[in-house]
Amino acid sequence: MNDTASFAEIVWAGRPTRIEYQWIAPARSSAPLLVFLHEGLGSLSMWRDFPERLCDAAGCRGLLYSRPGYGRSTPRLAAETWDVDFMHRQAHEVLPALLEALEHDAQQEPIWLFGHSDGGSIALLFAAQHPQQVAGVTVLAPHILVEDISVSSIEKARDAYVRTDLRERLSRYHDDPDSAFWGWNEIWLNPAFRNWSIESEITSIDCPVLAVQGHDDQYGTMEQIRGIARRLPQTELLELSACGHSPHRDQPGPLISAVTDFIERHTKGDKP
Numbered sequence: 135m136n137d138t139a140s141f142a143e144i145v146w147a148g149r150p151t152r153i154e155y156q157w158i159a160p161a162r163s164s165a166p167l168l169v170f171l172h173e174g175l176g177s178l179s180m181w182r183d184f185p186e187r188l189c190d191a192a193g194c195r196g197l198l199y200s201r202p203g204y205g206r207s208t209p210r211l212a213a214e215t216w217d218v219d220f221m222h223r224q225a226h227e228v229l230p231a232l233l234e235a236l237e238h239d240a241q242q243e244p245i246w247l248f249g250h251s252d253g254g255s256i257a258l259l260f261a262a263q264h265p266q267q268v269a270g271v272t273v274l275a276p277h278i279l280v281e282d283i284s285v286s287s288i289e290k291a292r293d294a295y296v297r298t299d300l301r302e303r304l305s306r307y308h309d310d311p312d313s314a315f316w317g318w319n320e321i322w323l324n325p326a327f328r329n330w331s332i333e334s335e336i337t338s339i340d341c342p343v344l345a346v347q348g349h350d351d352q353y354g355t356m357e358q359i360r361g362i363a364r365r366l367p368q369t370e371l372l373e374l375s376a377c378g379h380s381p382h383r384d385q386p387g388p389l390i391s392a393v394t395d396f397i398e399r400h401t402k403g404d405k406p
């Protein structure tokens with residue numbers, strides 16, 4: 135676990151909720167703020183040193199946090215299940231509440247979003263809902279619809295959690311690994327989730343978008359990011375070879391270079 139993290143208190147889902155968070159390079163007070171949104175089994179600490187490397191390369195400040203149910207944030211209640219709109223609620227309720235608790239006015243100082251997998255979807259939903267608060271979005275292996283490959287891999291993850299040491303490994307990053315795993319796994323495998331899509335909702339995004347996908351991603355195909363590009367002509371695509379579901383782990387060098395260039399160009403107001 136990350137011992138340098140702090141905690142913010144918000145009210146969410148009708149109860150006080152603790153959010154684990156960490157600033158990167160807060161002394162860069164006039165630099166762009168890059169907010170990191172983790173994957174479906176991720177947490178603040180699972181990013182490891184990547185956010186610091188990216189912020190140093192791009193000259194940014196950073197904000198990492200663990201969503202409710204993950205890391206050292208408040209876990210799910212024992213009987214709590216997530217609904218089909220769980221990513222919408224993170225984008226429309228949790229992130230705005232966290233920014234308010236941390237006294238960051240994104241209306242006055244728009245943020246840059248960096249989301250991975252479910253976090254990428256949440257980033258897109260936030261940018262669609264709050265266009266004046268977002269300067270740009272980078273998404274890694276985002277989901278804009280549910281594909282068969284996603285469901286198949288999530289079924290395999292369920293078997294691994296039950297039959298292997300996956301639970302033990304996740305306990306290094308989550309105070310309550312069952313909260314993190316089953317909240318994510320059960321809703322993704324719920325038949326009601328099979329028709330989930332944000333394809334129409336993202337069309338209101340007007341900020342620059344960098345969409346990244348690995349050719350070997352076991353959780354999604356290139357249709358995820360190409361579908362974004364068809365709907366948002368300002369999208370820049372980065373398709374990476376020798377890369378699975380986690381480009382920041384599999385191809386950190388090319389990714390850092392691409393994101394740094396993306397932020398620099400659009401901070402200066404240049405167009406792709």
